[in-house]
Amino acid sequence: MLAIHWAPVKHSKNILNNGIRKNRNGVYCFPLTGHQSLDKWWMKELKRSRRDGKKYNGFIFRLEENDLPAYFGHFIGATTREQFDKPIDTLKKLGEEIQETIIWRIGERLLGYGMRLRNEDILRAGKEEIRKRPELYQEVLSDARFMEYILEDYQIVLSQSISAKRILKVIPPTEQFGRIIHKEKKNKYIEE
Structure with a gap:
């Protein structure tokens, strides 16, 4: 499973050299869904809520068993200021938690918001609907707006730092290049 961690652009060089360091609660990240609007939801929320004018880069990495235990759920009650439990101890269990959240939302939509x-009861209704229509789960996964409704303010909090060599890709805050990519292009131009 891939995840994305958002950090201010000015920290990008440090993260690419030293990895993603956990704070007192761990490393905050989000499951990568493949829906650009959903994958960038936390970046937009950080900009909205902090109002400090910072831009954020996303750092994509693969989750590993040694990153656990972890928390998965709504961000309320699991912020950097609060202490909370991390009951998820396997990647399989994390995947099941995410799947159950999606099924619960299917049941909620079916029964009425x-x-x-x-x-x-909501979870049971979602499971029954998927049993009747097995293709429904895949339809939901490909529906960007519904997936955003399902997962928009959910997060994963890992117990361990992420080493720099595990970072697979950096997502810039906009379609424009981030500072590091710009600097690399500039250096390449100078060398030619």
Whole structure:
């Protein structure tokens, strides 16, 4: 499973040299979905909520078992200021948690938003609908707007730092190049 961690552009060189260092709670990241609007949701939220004018780069890496235990869920109650449990101890369990969240939202959509129902009933309704229509789960995964509704404010918090060699790709904040990529292009131009 791939994940993305967002950090201010000015920290990019340090991250590419030294890796993603955990804070007191761990490394905050998001499962990479392949939907650009959803994958960049946290970058946009950080810019909106912090209002400090910073731009953010996304660092994509592959999750490994030794990154765990982890937390997966809504960011409320799992911010950098709070202490919280990390009950997920395997990548399989993390995948199941994400899948269950998606199925729960399918059940919620089926039964009606805002209805006061028990979580178990909503999850059961989602599972029953998928049993009736097996293609539904794949349809949901390819529906960018519904996936954004499902996962937009969810996060993964890992227990371990991520080494620099595990970073697979850097996503710039816009279609324009980030500072590091610009510097590399400039250096390449000078060498030619």
